[in-house]
Amino acid sequence: MRSTRKPAALVLVGALTTGALAACSGGGDPQDESTNSAGQVTLSVVSLLPGSTEEAVAAFEDQVAEFEKANPDIDVQSEEYEWKATTFAAQLAGGTLPDVFEIPFTDAQGLVENGQLADMDAQFRALPYAEQFNPTILEAGTGDDGHVYAIPAKNAYPVALHYNRQLFESAGLDPEQPPTTWDEVRQYAKKIADANPGVAGYATMTQNNTGGWQLTAQTVARGGRTVETDADQKATATLDSAGTKETLQFLHDLRWEDESMGGNFLLDWGSINQEFAAGQVGMFTSGSDIYTSLVQTNAVDPDSYGLAPIPLSDAPEAATLTGGTLAGVPANVDDGVKDAAIRWIDFFYLNKLVDEDRAVADAETLAKNDQPVGTPVLPMFSKEQHELNQEWIADYVNVPLDQMTAFTDAMFDLPLAGEPSQKTQEVYALLDPVVQAVLTDEGADIDALLADANTQAQALLDQG
Amino acid sequence: MTVTTTSPRGDLAAPARAAGVGRPRRGPATWLRGGGLHSLVFLLPLLVIFGVFSWFPIVRAVIMSVQETNLVTDPTFVGLDNFRHVLADPLLWKAVQNTLYFAFLALLFGYPVPLIAAVLMREVRRARGLYSALAYLPVVVPPVVAVLLWKFFYKGGPTGVFNTVLGWVGLGPYPWLQDASWAMPSLVLAATWAGAGGTVIIYLAALTSVPAELYDASEVDGAGLWRKIWHVTLPQLRGVLFITLILQVIGTAQVFLEPYLFTGGGPNNATVTVLLLIYRYAFQNSLGGDYGAATALSLMLAAVLAVFSVLYFRLTRSWSTS
Numbered sequence: 001m002r003s004t005r006k007p008a009a010l011v012l013v014g015a016l017t018t019g020a021l022a023a024c025s026g027g028g029d030p031q032d033e034s035t036n037s038a039g040q041v042t043l044s045v046v047s048l049l050p051g052s053t054e055e056a057v058a059a060f061e062d063q064v065a066e067f068e069k070a071n072p073d074i075d076v077q078s079e080e081y082e083w084k085a086t087t088f089a090a091q092l093a094g095g096t097l098p099d100v101f102e103i104p105f106t107d108a109q110g111l112v113e114n115g116q117l118a119d120m121d122a123q124f125r126a127l128p129y130a131e132q133f134n135p136t137i138l139e140a141g142t143g144d145d146g147h148v149y150a151i152p153a154k155n156a157y158p159v160a161l162h163y164n165r166q167l168f169e170s171a172g173l174d175p176e177q178p179p180t181t182w183d184e185v186r187q188y189a190k191k192i193a194d195a196n197p198g199v200a201g202y203a204t205m206t207q208n209n210t211g212g213w214q215l216t217a218q219t220v221a222r223g224g225r226t227v228e229t230d231a232d233q234k235a236t237a238t239l240d241s242a243g244t245k246e247t248l249q250f251l252h253d254l255r256w257e258d259e260s261m262g263g264n265f266l267l268d269w270g271s272i273n274q275e276f277a278a279g280q281v282g283m284f285t286s287g288s289d290i291y292t293s294l295v296q297t298n299a300v301d302p303d304s305y306g307l308a309p310i311p312l313s314d315a316p317e318a319a320t321l322t323g324g325t326l327a328g329v330p331a332n333v334d335d336g337v338k339d340a341a342i343r344w345i346d347f348f349y350l351n352k353l354v355d356e357d358r359a360v361a362d363a364e365t366l367a368k369n370d371q372p373v374g375t376p377v378l379p380m381f382s383k384e385q386h387e388l389n390q391e392w393i394a395d396y397v398n399v400p401l402d403q404m405t406a407f408t409d410a411m412f413d414l415p416l417a418g419e420p421s422q423k424t425q426e427v428y429a430l431l432d433p434v435v436q437a438v439l440t441d442e443g444a445d446i447d448a449l450l451a452d453a454n455t456q457a458q459a460l461l462d463q464g
Numbered sequence: 465m466t467v468t469t470t471s472p473r474g475d476l477a478a479p480a481r482a483a484g485v486g487r488p489r490r491g492p493a494t495w496l497r498g499g500g501l502h503s504l505v506f507l508l509p510l511l512v513i514f515g516v517f518s519w520f521p522i523v524r525a526v527i528m529s530v531q532e533t534n535l536v537t538d539p540t541f542v543g544l545d546n547f548r549h550v551l552a553d554p555l556l557w558k559a560v561q562n563t564l565y566f567a568f569l570a571l572l573f574g575y576p577v578p579l580i581a582a583v584l585m586r587e588v589r590r591a592r593g594l595y596s597a598l599a600y601l602p603v604v605v606p607p608v609v610a611v612l613l614w615k616f617f618y619k620g621g622p623t624g625v626f627n628t629v630l631g632w633v634g635l636g637p638y639p640w641l642q643d644a645s646w647a648m649p650s651l652v653l654a655a656t657w658a659g660a661g662g663t664v665i666i667y668l669a670a671l672t673s674v675p676a677e678l679y680d681a682s683e684v685d686g687a688g689l690w691r692k693i694w695h696v697t698l699p700q701l702r703g704v705l706f707i708t709l710i711l712q713v714i715g716t717a718q719v720f721l722e723p724y725l726f727t728g729g730g731p732n733n734a735t736v737t738v739l740l741l742i743y744r745y746a747f748q749n750s751l752g753g754d755y756g757a758a759t760a761l762s763l764m765l766a767a768v769l770a771v772f773s774v775l776y777f778r779l780t781r782s783w784s785t786s
Binding site for chain 1: 534535536537619620621622623624637639641642643644727728730731732733743746747748749750751752753755
């Protein structure tokens with residue numbers, strides 16, 4: 001017995017060690033394994049926000065099934081996804097991004113320069129509608145070499161004012177008449193907060209770079225800019241512009257004089273949506289397209305939702321900040337995955353905008369699963385194409401468009417401005433604590449805070 | 465059937481030691497015959513696990529601290545630039561101050577609470593197990609769940625749970641997490657709640673080792689509860705108290721979970737700790753973090769904590785041998 005047990009134990013220990021090593025090695029980069037045992041190309045794609053409802057998941061799965069039926073040589077593997085600077089950086093460094101992922105307009109150029117996005121130009125140009133894209137939107141994902149790396153996909157949106165119609169009514173305000181000036185926003189916020197103790201009449205994001213994003217949006221709406229870029233692409237930080245100061249003073253007054261901003265000043269994109277859907281926020285600014293995620297993730301009451309343009313001041317440069325989402329593919333995938341990726345991007349994001357049959361099929365799937373159809377966004381193609389698309393899906397539109405007319409009536413006439421193009425997220429990050437300071441410290445010195453942030457931003461921009 | 469598993473090395477070494485003879489010279493063959501290979505094979509899993517999950521990352525961190533790298537593009541050697549960059553960052557000193565403040569508050573509130581709880585629980589005659597379970601309960605609540613729960617309690621404005629309760633007795637509303645001066649104490653309160661249970665159990669175990677005769681003798685001498693605690697309990701717990709103190713200092717220097725989940729470092733960087741700053745260096749920039757700066761600061765923190773760790777090891781060694 002002695003002679004057999006000891007070798008057996010040694011073998012066992014050796015096997016365990018080998019197993020541990022094999023487990024640690026993880027089988028290499030999953031992106032190298034582009035085909036499965038059935039010979040299909042395995043394509044990992046992003047699906048919905050984490051925490052989406054069962055109906056939203058069912059609608060997505062129906063779409064995947066439809067795609068796989070039409071493309072039997074592709075096996076789609078989906079994963080939940082919410083773009084956040086911190087988690088995206090970790091996935092990027094760890095090589096765990098799916099084959100098709102979504103990025104904001106602001107990140108595409110940096111990713112192209114760092115060689116982190118696959119050159120999708122050949123695949124993109126093969127799309128029958130490639131030449132029809134709005135050139136300004138297409139430019140966001142185009143490299144200096146003129147090749148398309150990231151494809152305008154999910155949406156393009158202006159920042160807009162979202163408001164809770166029921167809170168408006170509770171404060172004696174007409175929900176059909178949302179505010180059109182910042183002074184009105186302040187007055188309305190005060191009325192909502194007074195009528196609903198504990199509720200924020202107006203709230204703004206402050207965390208995970210979104211504080212800087214919304215401060216920039218509100219600065220642009222007042223005619224200011226946070227970064228100016230000259231013809232040689234030399235960027236100058238202008239965080240201490242009049243528009244930024246005016247915005248911060250506005251927030252300060254609402255918070256400390258009117259006490260109309262509630263009790264939570266640590267909010268980001270997801271948490272402000274959550275608060276809004278829970279009826280804790282009367283008004284806030286964010287991308288015009290968030291109604292979809294408010295339904296899918298936060299179960300917002302459709303009757304409570306209202307959408308209006310962000311108020312613009314009389315300043316000549318006052319504009320509505322725009323943004324959007326692109327679809328990207330990691331640089332290290334092979335052509336088989338790139339070809340599969342463009343088919344998915346075409347199917348899931350784009351073809352439904354230009355092809356009637358696909359538009360109707362997509363809208364039908366979404367509507368069948370009680371998912372929003374018809375959320376207002378900026379057109380990826382021409383205005384005429386957008387209107388045509390809206391006609392195709394008119395029978396399936398289930399979002400309360402009549403509660404969004406203040407926005408939809410004006411959306412094609414809005415003066416638009418793009419986000420800063422250099423070090424965008426890093427400068428946004430610098431501005432988060434500035435907004436937080438104004439909302440949590442009554443004596444915050446706005447000039448000093450902005451002067452300090454401006455110095456740091458310029459140092460970042462000078463790094464190139 | 466009995467299987468003898470005595471180590472051959474033990475069989476050989478014992479007579480040698482018993483005879484007071486010096487250690488025999490051993491060649492590879494002797495080592496092999498003596499069961500060296502077996503030892504190595506049994507040691508291998510541990511070596512692999514430590515190597516892959518501890519030593520390799522440490523070595524990698526040391527290398528990265530002298531590189532400019534975002535883990536995507538090729539790294540470049542930059543010497544000590546990362547250390548200079550970190551030391552020149554004004555946020556570092558804010559983070560150090562915040563971490564020290566957290567450690568101070570955690571010691572002020574978090575250190576005596578478990579001790580007092582343990583001593584009181586030692587004194588109760590009935591349902592001591594129930595009190596122990598209740599004290600330990602917060603430890604078994606998953607930290608993220610606990611933080612979300614506390615966040616809900618801490619909601620600012622008059623409608624928050626804590627503010628509502630305090631409002632019944634005419635207090636508040638308090639800003640809790642929404643004010644730079646309130647945020648850190650609020651984090652410490654939640655952290656103390658979450659962590660005290662484990663320390664209470666350690667103290668309770670230590671208290672059982674205090675000889676009952678000492679209490680009997682002090683009672684005979686007319687000592688009341690407080691004098692018994694002061695003159696008997698605390699001196700007897702001195703060793704454990706000192707070790708938990710050092711462990712707490714090491715733990716609080718690495719505080720991350722609470723500021724990350726409660727406040728994200730806000731408001732206005734009032735709760736940015738050293739570890740949260742490391743996280744920000746690494747992950748805040750979506751285009752690729754500054755992993756060189758992150759690892760440089762990690763090494764600096766490790767150097768400081770190593771001092772405390774050495775102290776801890778020396779104390780535990782002397783404590784266990786005494």
